[in-house]
Structure formats: C-alpha cells, structure tokens
C-alpha cells in the first residue's frame with residue numbers, strides 16, 4: 001500500500017552554476033515569480049564543480065532530492081564544464097539507482113540566465129514528483 | 145602635335161583627336177545624336193558633319209569619327225555644311241517627329257516642320273548607340289540590328305526574350321531618343337531590392353554624410369561583375385581611384401578588449417498581415433518613412449504617396465509587434481518618441497491630418513513629455529487603442545480610394561474606422577538574427593528577449609560575463625540615441641580603465657604539492673591549460689594567472705588535493721549541512 005502524506009514537504013538541494021542557472025534563479029526572484037520554497041540553492045562556479053560526494057552528502061544529510069543546474073550545452077562559461085557534468089551525471093545516476101534512489105530524485109537541468117521561468121517550472125515539477133514519492137529518510141537510516 | 149585651321153583659327157592639337165572633340169573643346173556647337181564619348185563613333189546620324197579640306201580636296205564628312213591631320217582646314221558652319229545638316233535634320237524629324245531632342249536640334253537649324261512624311265512614326269533612329277553599348281560596354285550582345293532597308297530595327301535575336309540580357313538598362317541609358325524603355329518583367333530587377341522606394345545606381349555614396357564619404361560599388365548590380373566588361377567608371381575617374389579587383393579582406397588584429405555594438409534589427413511587419421504591409425504600397429515602416437523624409441531620399445525629402453501626390457491623412461501606428469504577447473512582449477522604447485517626431489515632420493511638410501494610434505505614450509526622457517505636449521497642441525489626434533486592421537474596403541464615398549484603419553478607441557469606448565492615405569508602422573526593435581552566434585563567439589549570454597545580457601542590470605550595465613568584453617547600444621536592448629551614446633562612452637571608459645595590469649578573481653584553484661600524487665587527471669580536465677606538471681617534484685601545479693576558477697580539477701581530483709578558494713569541499717559540505725537542518 002502506498003501512503004501519500006499530503007503534508008510532506010520535500011527538501012531539495014540544488015547546485016546552481018554561477019553564470020547561467022544562478023542568474024536564472026535570480027531572475028525568477030527579481031521577476032517575482034512564485035514557486036515552491038522546497039529547493040535550497042547552493043552556488044558553485046560551474047556545474048562541472050559538482051563533486052559526486054556533494055550529492056551523496058546531500059542525501060545523507062536528509063535531502064529528498066538533488067538537482068544540478070548548469071548552462072545549456074555549449075554555453076558553459078568555462079567552455080566544457082557542463083560536458084563533464086553530463087558524463088558524471090550518468091555515472092552517478094547508475095550508482096544511485098543501485099542504491100534504490102528513484103530517477104525523479106536526481107536531476108540535471110539546463111537553465112540559462114534568461115530562463116527564470118524555466119527554473120521555477122523545474123522546481124515546481126521536481127517538488128510535485130518527489131512529494132508523490134515520499135520522504136527518502138536516508139539520514140534516519142544512516143543514523144540507526 | 146598637328147596644326148589645323150578650324151573656322152579660320154589656326155590651332156595646334158594632339159594627333160589622333162577627332163574634329164568633333166577639338167571643336168567642342170573650343171566651344172563650337174556641333175549637334176550629335178549617335179555619338180557618345182565612351183563609345184566608338186559609328187557615323188549613323190550624320191548631324192555632326194563638317195567641311196574638311198585636306199591635300200587640296202574638299203569633302204563633307206562626319207566630325208565625330210574623323211581624326212585631325214596636319215594642314216587640315218575645317219569649317220563647321222559653311223553654307224554647304226548647314227544645308228546638308230538641315231536636310232539630315234528634316235529627314236530625322238520626318239521619322240521621329242515626337243522626339244524632343246530632334247525637334248530641338250531641328251529648331252536650332254530653323255526647321256519646325258519636315259517636308260517629308262514617313263508612313264509610320266517612330267522614335268528609334270537606328271543610331272546604334274544601344275547596340276554598341278550592349279556590345280562594347282556591357283559585353284553581352286543581347287541586342288543588335290536585324291533585317292535590312294526599311295525593315296531594319298533593333299531587336300534581340302529572333303525577337304524572343306533574350307536570356308543573356310542582364311537587365312542592366314545600359315541601352316535605355318544611352319538611347320538619345322528614349323526609344324528604349326526598361327521594364328521590370330519576371331522579376332528581373334533594375335531596382336535595388338532593399339531601397340525599393342526608388343532606384344539607385346550600382347556605384348554610389350551609400351547615403352548622405354556617410355563615413356567615409358566615398359562611393360562604393362554594389363557588386364550585385366554592377367555590370368562589370370556580371371559580364372567582366374564596362375568599367376566605365378574606372379575610365380572616367382581621373383584620379384584612378386577605382387579598382388574592380390579589390391576583394392573583401394579578413395585581417396586579424398590582436399586586441400586586449402572589445403566593445404560589441406552590433407545594434408538591432410527591425411521586426412518584420414509582414415508577420416502581422418492585418419496591417420497590410422507589403423500589400424498596400426502606402427503602408428510603410430518607420431525606416432522607410434525616414435528614407436522618404438530624408439533630403440537625399442527618393443523624393444528629395446517630400447512626403448509623397450506612391451502616386452506622387454501629397455497625403456491628406458496619415459496614420460502612425462505604435463507598437464507593431466512590441467508589447468504584444470503574440471510577438472515581442474517587451475516595449476521597444478524608442479517608438480513613441482520617433483512616432484511623434486514623424487507626426488511633427490508630416491505636420492511641417494504637408495497639410496495632412498495626423499492620427500497616432502498608441503497603447504500608452506511613453507515619453508520618458510529629458511524634454512520628451514514637453515514634445516508630447518507640443519504634438520498635442522499641433523493638432524495631432526492621439527487615439528488610444530491597438531489597431532485591429534488596415535484595409536481598403538470602402539463603405540462610404542468618402543472612404544473610396546483610402547486605406548481604412550480600424551481600431552477600438554478605448555478612451556471613448558467605440559470602434560472607429562478612419563480613412564487615411566498613408567500608414568506608417570513603428571515595428572518592434574528586435575535583436576539581430578545572428579546574436580546567438582556572436583554571443584557564443586564572445587562567451588556572452590542572451591537575455592530572454594534575445595539581446596546581449598549585461599553583467600548586472602544596475603551595477604554592471606556595460607560589462608559582460610567575459611573579461612574585457614563590453615557592450616553598448618541597442619545590442620543590449622532597445623535604446624535611443626542619447627542612451628546609446630552614453631553607454632558607448634561608458635564602455636570606452638571601461639576599456640580605458642582596464643590599465644596595463646591584470647586582475648584575477650580571488651576564486652582560483654590550488655594544489656597541495658605535499659599531497660599530490662601526480663596522477664595528472666586535473667591536467668586532462670582543465671579547459672585553460674592552467675595546470676602544468678612539475679617532473680622534478682612529480683606534482684601538478686596551477687598557474688593562478690591562467691586559472692579561471694571553474695573548479696573542474698577540484699571535482700575531478702581523486703585525492704581531494706586540488707582545492708578551490710571560496711568553494712572548498714568542506715565549505716560546500718557545511719553549506720549542505722546548514723541548509724538541511
């Protein structure tokens with residue numbers, strides 16, 4: 001039986017590259033677009049800076065989902081950082097799958113500095129989907 | 145040098161000169177029809193005849209082709225010359241009585257009516273200038289003489305449409321009697337496609353006050369680039385400034401900074417077919433109106449309709465494609481003010497009544513609101529409402545032949561039909577279609593509306609995310625001239641203040657040489673070649689000057705030895721812990 005807890009508010013951690021996605025999120029803010037407060041952004045210089053250990057750390061600290069945001073392919077401020085992210089992402093995806101972490105809980109998204117709207121869409125979508133999945137509870141499991 | 149006697153005067157002239165040239169240089173008037181200085185003489189019209197005595201023999205001969213000889217005695221107005229010339233003129237007049245130029249020449253010789261009658265009146269006098277121009281100058285031989293005797297005429301082979309004709313119009317240009325007319329059939333244009341308000345030449349100064357103010361050759365229209373011939377301009381240019389072999393050249397220049405000022409494009413009004421742009425000739429856009437008003441424009445600055453008459457009513461439509469969810473949702477900023485300037489120009493130059501159709505008037509700048517008030521007092525009718533349609537369907541006799549502007553007047557709450565003669569559209573200012581490519585090239589990003597994005601809307605309005613790349617003008621967003629100038633000056637100042645030193649961001653990466661195992665993975669991921677390998681110590685080293693601080697090496701380092709200032713693993717871990725409490 002699936003128990004859907006409607007009061008459950010998932011905690012999402014987002015790693016946003018400083019040049020595109022962080023500015024996109026900034027734009028969402030300055031344009032006063034409303035979106036769920038569930039995602040907490042962490043700024044990195046480039047999506048290529050996201051070490052797999054950051055993602056693991058986030059889950060182990062109690063995140064229900066992790067999102068990596070980067071510039072669109074070809075637009076990375078450091079030329080090719082996001083290509084490295086793509087490769088690292090698919091590797092991690094497999095690994096997390098082995099741990100039983102659902103697809104929806106780990107996403108890589110391209111958001112440009114102009115796409116404030118898209119940023120909020122992604123956050124909305126991720127929040128909704130993870131709400132349906134329910135809490136991950138890794139922190140509790142690890143503490144036991 | 146040879147010496148001749150011309151009309152009783154002894155003169156020395158250059159060998160090889162024709163009598164006609166010598167006489168004209170001396171100010172003697174000899175009529176000609178089939179002669180043009182750029183084309184070989186052909187002796188067809190015989191109007192230029194003179195009396196020449198040389199080696200004791202006197203003859204009447206055509207001066208346009210006869211070269212001077214030593215001891216020649218030439219008379220240009222002896223009785224027999226005049227008599228023969230009169231006869232020639234009379235015969236020409238009989239053939240082509242309606243040609244103004246022939247009437248003039250005949251009148252000068254005292255002939256008003258010809259004694260001869262030709263059955264069929266013509267304009268062509270078979271002088272062959274067109275045929276020779278097509279052969280010698282254009283070099284395509286599209287036309288020539290056909291048939292013989294009374295049947296002789298100028299035509300294309302077998303009188304069918306010529307497929308070698310390039311439509312240059314040289315035949316029309318050289319024809320002395322206006323017997324040839326160039327028409328635009330099958331889209332073989334003699335006009336400029338983008339300056340369709342009037343024909344221009346293939347060599348011209350691009351516009352008044354062009355910088356540099358020199359003529360350019362339009363290779364798409366120049367005859368030389370089509371047939372390898374002509375080069376008339378080169379022959380005529382006294383200072384030898386024309387060189388048809390010039391090619392576009394690409395030069396590589398090393399610079400330390402760049403300012404992008406690539407400007408904007410105009411929204412294509414064809415995308416809003418309701419406004420009749422491209423369908424009704426008197427619906428024009430703002431740039432075309434500017435061209436029309438310009439003192440060096442096709443009408444010399446007069447505001448005229450397509451049929452050459454002055455408009456009685458002019459409608460100016462704001463926000464064509466801008467502030468419109470279907471096209472561009474932003475405001476183009478400059479249109480309100482230039483639309484009012486247009487109104488002022490129309491008011492100044494014509495007696496037309498002017499209607500401005502606006503959504504909101506945005507007279508935001510210094511002195512702008514005052515100008516708006518002035519327009520109100522000049523009698524311009526401002527109608528608040530977005531125009532629904534421009535058509536030509538008249539319902540009443542007053543609307544006959546007019547363009548009808550249909551619009552809801554939101555201040556009165558009624559739908560209006562306003563008949564006008566001319567409609568000026570103010571299309572949205574949009575980003576250039578290659579802005580994405582240019583942005584990629586310089587490592588910039590675009591805003592949602594497609595314009596280059598500045599580093600910060602308030603704190604970095606001229607700099608960009610790429611060091612040393614500045615932006616100014618409408619490539620950053622719709623902007624009027626004062627704002628563009630200010631931004632341009634700011635960008636220049638930004639470049640000048642860069643100085644001869646290089647500042648690095650504090651966020652760069654470092655490698656702890658005590659812990660580095662020398663695996664070189666970091667070297668393979670660095671996009672800037674900022675990491676070198678120290679063979680002696682067997683460690684990788686980062687050059688702070690080259691490092692841009694992306695952190696790729698830090699994420700890739702298997703030993704956690706590479707660290708990024710400001711973004712150390714521990715710092716990010718702490719952040720994660722912090723946000724997930």
Ligand code: FES
Pocket residue numbers: 017018019020021045046047048069070071075076077078081082
């Ligand atoms: S800088 Fe945005 S992904 Fe690299």
Ligand code: FES
Pocket residue numbers: 175176177178179185186187188189190191192193206207208209
């Ligand atoms: S001008 Fe000399 S013959 Fe026509």
